[in-house]
Amino acid sequence: MIIIGEKINSSRKLIAQAIAAGDREYIQNEAKAQSDAGADYIDVNAAAFLEKEAECLGWIIETVQEVTDLPLCIDSPDPEVIKKVISLTKQPPMINSITLEPSRLDSILPLVRDYKATVIGLCQTGSKMGKTAAEKVEIAGRLIDKVTSSGIGIDALYIDPLVFPVGADVTSALATLDAIEIIMKQFQGVHTVCGLTNVSHGLPDRKLVNRTFLAEAIARGLDAAILDPADKQLHGIMRASLMLMGKDEYCMGYIKAFRKGLLA
């Protein structure tokens, strides 16, 4: 399971304040907490700072890399920003994200290749997001074609089938679960990744819904997720799910996480 630690995101108020104040310690503590809890990548996002985004993101990258050797996940809506900051990374990063939109593909795929990066591909064309499982799988196939025909290995691609609020459409989570299973069976070597929070929009006890969705997605083959690994209830269900799927030799990942106090 590839865990992308989601917390250093400027859409979160306390993170935005820390960036604005140049509070290195706050950012570094968030990075360390996620690293200690088993993150494989640290997501870094400064999109809320608009025209200062590249400057802020560069500062975050340098700040985080002072306290961890983990690779970063460079998270920006603007390909030009990604291009400006990617050379600051010390490890091959993940790029978050591409869609089928041609201008994004043309800007980002050369960076993926040149920096031996990995990349998240959203099941989305320029104008439209995949809603049904069939639409998601069809877009996934086209993303894979674009990536592999650019000379990038299929295993560098993390397909995010996207998930929409189940409170608005009761079939939306199932469409994503079905898409994960089909994509993982149909396109050997590719990864699937998903954010969890969107699914529970508008419902009570959102964290219960989010972590249950993670368990169900892992049961269908999901092998990466954007989440907070320091959330003990979420971490617990993730470790237990992987163990039950036979992906944890001798159950040692689960048992070690239990002993480290990471589970609840």
Next chain:
Amino acid sequence: MIIIGEKINSSRKLIAQAIAAGDREYIQNEAKAQSDAGADYIDVNAAAFLEKEAECLGWIIETVQEVTDLPLCIDSPDPEVIKKVISLTKQPPMINSITLEPSRLDSILPLVRDYKATVIGLCQTGSKMGKTAAEKVEIAGRLIDKVTSSGIGIDALYIDPLVFPVGADVTSALATLDAIEIIMKQFQGVHTVCGLTNVSHGLPDRKLVNRTFLAEAIARGLDAAILDPADKQLHGIMRASLMLMGKDEYCMGYIKAFRKGLLA
């Protein structure tokens, strides 16, 4: 989702004490708590009382039926005991359980037919339990043949693929999850059911493992479970899992359970 409330089982010390003492109130409170939390059947088991089993089970059946109209799940290793007590039930019961063992089939299938009962079929021959997904599915197919050729509808059969401790064999839970998915796709109309506690034997934080297994099994199509619906964490993950699988119209089952305080 068909919920079989598991608590009135003589393998539990406090239940055995209540049976031995003829403590109607204790047994009735266990029945009411499970009924209030959404059970569809109340499992009743007195197997620990050996030669007094039929007498004790008859007493439990009458005691429980004083406080609930729910159907019962008659749980006994001895077909003769089931035969003795089944006429006490006021609603068509579930029988727990058959295997492919011929003597059990010959005793129990006529009762299922005559009492319009439902029945749990374990993926087990006389001598051997199905370990791999393929073995479980093969036994399931033979159970379905036996049941339907006795003039019983396939929808009266709840197949339990069995699950073994993941701590002893890291592939054991996955075999069960795969079997659930295949059985539900291959044999339209049949149900699948599973107990949860065996999977976590020997591991720390067993309840976390059990409820995660439930979420994964629901993601693969499980439509019945033997559990304690008054366990709020378990109930929460069950309701969220069903909702995310598109099996909860307008999310009302989840929202109502939240409002009743059944989720945690």
